[in-house]
Amino acid sequence: MTEAELDPVIHAQARLRVVATLASFAPHDRIAFAKLQQLLGMTAGNLSTHLRKLEAAEYVEVAKSFQGRSPVTHISLTARGRLAFEDYTAAVTKILGGTP
């Protein structure tokens, strides 16, 4: 396993932070967009861009709903995304010479 083989969807600073944050929650937990933005300190536009890439890889699920009259967007890590993150972490650990 070399650095070039690391999952390119996750192996970028911003998306790694998004995925690592979502993976810190229990499986199937859904995080409001505004909350995720707060936890990451990213702008809304920036976060949306990276979420689109993660959504295209089916690593995250973006669900829009209404709370009263205001629209809320919830983001969750898919089973596939969680697995990809675990594989990625194991691969990085291996590159660094640790035992995964």
Place this chain on the structure above:
Amino acid sequence: MAPDGPPLEPDDTASAPEGSEPVPTDPALDDAPLAPEQVLDIIREQRLVVRDRVEPDGRLLFGAWGTAWLVGYLVLFSTARDSATHTPAGWSFAVFFTLIAAAIAVTIVHTVRRSIGIAGPTGRSGAMYGWSWTIGFVAVFLIMTGLTRAGADPVVVNLGWNALPCLLVGVLYLASGALWQSTVLYVLGAWIVLVGGVATVVGLPATFLVMALAGGGGMFVGALATHVREYRGERRAGSRSELRSAP
């Protein structure tokens, strides 16, 4: 990777909740090459951000309850000791229940604030767990009302009002420790159940002294244990997410 998003806006770090460490953010670095050495640091850092801003801080909650129990029960003890029937004065109950109400308020405000914006199984478990406290205390109230109506002696009523909530709180801590695999919560639950039992056996007015020192003291030990195990230890030894994600 070419940046293909909309033009970047200036960062709005002012919207970060107070009392939390600023999260390093540099949009220019978003797609910058990432060294493997940085990866585990980033994962650990985000895990800590979630813990510090989303998960309830056990030290704060145990601290609030420890203070309420230590001070509240000492006040009850001081008036019960001077009473011929070994029952506390009315005003000391007022102080006690004010402190308990304050601890409940701290617990609710803190946990609700931290859980804003999170939906799904964790929120559902948390809500069901929260309701089991309310339902349990309604049952305690009904049982004690029934015992009082049946003509229980004031001393028995006092002991019951102390023992039943202790049993309930202790068992709920035991259950939460088992569910969320928290040794601190489990040990504290076992301790509270046993303290409640011993406090009942020693009888009034010593009951309140046992509750203050062993019960309130136990909460402070719980706060300290939480700090050592989950906060100090984690920063040194690495995050739980890192351990969890290892195959």
